Amino acid sequence: MNKICFFDTKPYDKVYFDTFKEKFDIEIDYFESKLNVDTAVMANGYEAVVAFVNDTIDTKTIDILYKGGVRIIAMRCAGYNNIDFKAAYDRIHVVRVPAYSPYAVAEHAMALLLTLNRKIHRAYNRTKEHNFSLVGLTGFDLHGKTMGVVGTGKIGRIFIDICKGFGMEVIAYDPYPAKDTDIQYVSFEELCKRSDIISLHCPLTKDTHHLIQKDALTIMKPGVVIINTSRGALINSEDLLNAIKEEKVGGAGLDVYEEETEFFYEDLSYSIMRDDILSGLISMPNVIVTSHQAFLTKEALSNIAEVTLQNLKDYFDGNGLENEICYQCTKQNHCDKNPHNRCF
Ligand code: NAI
16 A cells, blocks of 8 residues: 655545545545645655645755655645746656636635625624624625636636626636637736726736736726635735725735735634734725635545545556646646656
8 A cells, every 4th residue: 555645634634535545545644734844854755745735845845855755746736836846847746636626716706706795794793793784785786797807717717607697797818718718808908997806717827926916906997806716926915905995996805815825724813913914904894815715615625635646546556647747837838748648
């Protein structure tokens, strides 16, 4: 039986990975620590590690993992912006779960929008206190409003369908437009100018880092609502906070935050919050922050566990790594490697 180690374990991960481990003949040692330069040594003697979105897999971490015998990192997520692929290339394979439930994320984006717009979060707290006043709870009809979707991949396209179900007009920006759809593509600038709501569904790359910052916010419609379920650093959080204070932005639903690694997934309710921007955002009545939970459905957790363990079994069996991603793949952006081969 092959033995692997698993970083940043949460109880809900364990339930689903334990369900599948026998099927793939893999033994799992669960660690609660995040994977980073200080904890990488815990993987000494293991050939495979499982990691997640807020692990810091930089050059130093990769050097320690490689020295300790690690030859594959299985990401139990789709995004991979937290890995130094250049450092891993030719030494440690990296595999991921390209899609586990695009519905989970798209539905969470809409949940954030509906909650924000109809002030459900505020109404919930009021009625708990027997305060049945409606003052300050006015929303707007989504029907007929313009939704701007940035990134029309798996999640973006499902989100577009959901929006159309609400009778919204949808426009989209994507430098690689889908050819097989009737999506109405516009430039990023036009999307900013025309949208009543903007929802981000693109990956975090050099090009998309701080895509939403002061200049973009300035040209947006007054009262625009921004939803981000992709990656925190797509938005310059300080600029967003300022735009909310100036009442330029009418609401923000954020499942991700650019400095989330320090906070998300942990119970810090007894600690002093030292991030003034996060604190400022959370304190706004028209901002909802969820801690990177858009993926968290039973279906997604089950798919994540099954595909991650299948990826590892393929590695141990010497097969091709269909879900491998490497420095070359990321450089070329749309690498069409043969799934029957390994990247190196
Ligand atoms: P995907 O790869 O299917 O689609 C991404 C789309 O973004 C592609 O169409 C691509 O052409 C487009 N894109 C690339 N560069 C762009 C740019 N500069 N501007 C606009 N669009 C650009 O990815 P998928 O599965 O739809 O996921 C989207 C993102 O959602 C992921 O990158 C990840 O960051 C995030 N995510 C968040 C989760 C959560 O729990 N909050 C869970 C899973 C994914």
